Amino acid sequence: MSWTRGAISTVAKDLIGVSAHSRERRGARAGNGTSRRLAATACLVVVTSFAFTPVDAHAAAPKPSATEVRKKLTKLNEEVDQAVEKYNKINEQLKIAKRKLDAAKKSSKGEEASFEQQRSKIAQMAADAYKNGDSADVTGFVGSKDPQSILDQAAVFTHLSQERSSQLTQFLATAQRLRREQAQAQAAYDDVAGKAKELKDKKGKLDKQVNEQKKLLKKLGVKTPSSNGGGNGGAGGSYNGPASGSARTALNFAYAQLGKPYSYGAAGPGSYDCSGLTMRSWGAAGVSITRTTNSQYAATKHIDKSALQPGDLVFFSNLGHVGMYVGGGKMIHAPHTGDVVKISDITSGYYQSNFYGATRP
Numbered sequence: 001m002s003w004t005r006g007a008i009s010t011v012a013k014d015l016i017g018v019s020a021h022s023r024e025r026r027g028a029r030a031g032n033g034t035s036r037r038l039a040a041t042a043c044l045v046v047v048t049s050f051a052f053t054p055v056d057a058h059a060a061a062p063k064p065s066a067t068e069v070r071k072k073l074t075k076l077n078e079e080v081d082q083a084v085e086k087y088n089k090i091n092e093q094l095k096i097a098k099r100k101l102d103a104a105k106k107s108s109k110g111e112e113a114s115f116e117q118q119r120s121k122i123a124q125m126a127a128d129a130y131k132n133g134d135s136a137d138v139t140g141f142v143g144s145k146d147p148q149s150i151l152d153q154a155a156v157f158t159h160l161s162q163e164r165s166s167q168l169t170q171f172l173a174t175a176q177r178l179r180r181e182q183a184q185a186q187a188a189y190d191d192v193a194g195k196a197k198e199l200k201d202k203k204g205k206l207d208k209q210v211n212e213q214k215k216l217l218k219k220l221g222v223k224t225p226s227s228n229g230g231g232n233g234g235a236g237g238s239y240n241g242p243a244s245g246s247a248r249t250a251l252n253f254a255y256a257q258l259g260k261p262y263s264y265g266a267a268g269p270g271s272y273d274c275s276g277l278t279m280r281s282w283g284a285a286g287v288s289i290t291r292t293t294n295s296q297y298a299a300t301k302h303i304d305k306s307a308l309q310p311g312d313l314v315f316f317s318n319l320g321h322v323g324m325y326v327g328g329g330k331m332i333h334a335p336h337t338g339d340v341v342k343i344s345d346i347t348s349g350y351y352q353s354n355f356y357g358a359t360r361p
Contacts, residue, residue, distance in 0.1 A: 081320035247311025
């Protein structure tokens with residue numbers, strides 16, 4: 001609420017009137033000086049009361065500085081790097097689970113063929129038993145194509161002659177094995193489905209992080225996003241450094257990807273994440289390395305930073321990121337969402353302070 005000088009003056013006059021009225025009721029013993037002092041005091045109270053306007057509790061908070069936004073962006077990139085590695089790990093587990101499921105289904109089909117052959121033999125045995133009056137309820141037993149149903153009705157043949165028992169034992173064993181393999185196939189399928197749901201949830205969280213990252217970049221007013229350590233992109237190229245042999249082949253492949261966008265979970269040919277780029281680059285040189293940053297670090301030879309050679313893998317942020325050393329204190333890598341495959345300096349800034357280790361494929 002705002003007060004004009006006129007409003008304050010009006011209130012002051014009202015208070016002066018109240019003061020004068022009080023004086024008249026008490027009598028005229030007090031002089032004019034007292035009245036003036038009361039009036040002045042009233043004016044001072046009014047002016048003092050309204051001169052200091054209380055601060056609005058809902059006033060907008062100050063906008064974060066560019067430095068604060070960059071710090072938050074750096075932290076977000078680290079979180080995304082870690083999340084991407086978990087995504088890649090689960091994706092590899094899904095591939096393994098799918099292969100197991102396919103193998104179980106293939107094995108099950110083979111058992112089904114064996115089961116059908118034996119069922120034909122048992123059908124003839126059942127027909128003979130029926131003719132001889134050994135059983136009046138064998139049709140359902142041999143007619144079922146469900147191994148579990150056959151197992152449930154196994155008691156039908158408990159009275160068959162001894163010479164038929166071996167055939168029956170083999171038949172029931174096949175039914176049991178088929179049932180077991182079908183159960184294993186189902187368990188594998190459930191495992192795949194469960195991991196698929198987990199993967200979907202993680203991707204949803206990643207998408208939210210990516211959106212937040214884009215907003216932060218927009219606040220910074222950055223038209224072409226750059227990585228934490230700076231660097232330059234490009235549109236393909238070739239390596240002209242001192243590497244030779246397989247390392248040179250790997251670096252030539254990596255340089256040909258310069259300028260291609262980062263995409264989490266991608267391993268080419270149109271986009272890459274960090275470990276996808278290193279895997280494909282060394283794969284082009286005929287050297288197989290694993291898919292994730294953690295497994296690449298674990299499966300390759302560890303070396304000291306001072307011994308780095310072009311083609312070596314360099315790791316950062318608690319194994320949240322990996323690149324390929326190109327020489328001269330620089331690496332080629334796929335940084336993060338919104339960026340492209342590029343060259344960055346590892347001897348200063350973010351990558352210097354967050355260096356984790358180095359390995360040689």
